[in-house]
């Protein structure tokens with residue numbers, strides 16, 4: 001697994017540091033109070049107390065070079081770009097969507113970052129630190145506001161050890177007992193039935209098949225037996241998908257789909273996961289929903305719902321149908337057309353499944 005992580009997955013995935021504490025009310029000004037990237041490569045942040053931060057890193061792609069960003073609740077008033085120096089190309093402060101603030105640090109090409117060793121440390125309830133590069137790069141400090149200013153009457157958070165997790169913990173999928181579990185993954189549609197057609201002709205059948213294949217790969221590496229209801233573009237009706245699952249000893253059934261909105265409204269985006277019955281189905285749906293949301297920042301949470309879809313209604317094992325985004329939505333479709341995002345979704349679905357199996361399987 002580590003080899004896979006360090007080579008392949010690493011290139012494809014952004015990764016995540018989720019630092020959860022109390023969540024700020026939605027309608028508030030930016031929770032980012034001050035920031036400084038110092039000449040020793042340490043980024044320091046001061047936020048409102050009990051802020052829920054999310055930090056991400058993405059390897060260079062065709063559009064951007066290596067990027068690290070942190071999302072804060074609360075809306076930034078004036079988006080701005082600050083020119084970088086040394087290994088930093090630029091620093092941008094923006095609002096990726098309403099009610100949010102994003103601090104983006106874009107690196108120059110050919111920096112030798114080691115994001116797998118990065119960790120975000122909470123110094124107290126409103127200060128954070130992460131070392132991004134080493135002093136071998138000459139860099140002149142950039143920052144805004146007073147980092148050191150302390151808010152009175154707030155005791156340092158004694159409980160910050162949970163934040164001291166290495167970034168790469170988030171890369172690791174949960175372990176389950178090998179060769180114990182069997183899963184059926186059902187990529188929706190196929191063959192003459194392309195499913196939803198999205199912006200730019202993006203086809204549901206293609207997107208979900210690719211995600212399903214990656215889920216199979218990831219779960220197989222964890223010793224889970226995975227069968228796909230289809231492995232290529234074939235016409236497969238719903239009853240054979242169900243009988244296929246019912247005739248195996250599968251512990252769970254996961255059908256993967258992508259959405260389209262009526263009238264192809266570009267403003268409708270979001271993720272949802274359906275189950276038909278039972279606490280196990282519901283739990284599985286919740287685990288998967290939580291993980292796919294994590295890799296789709298800004299895309300609305302349409303929730304875990306009960307739904308009477310044929311494939312989840314008629315399968316005998318705990319079964320869910322996951323909608324990984326709207327192919328017709330501006331935000332979702334831009335992501336779903338990307339291989340990197342499909343990999344991330346596969347990773348998230350796998351994580352949800354493994355979490356479920358390790359607890360309820």
Ligand SMILES: [Zn+2]
Pocket residue numbers: 188189195196204257258
């Ligand atoms: Zn579908």
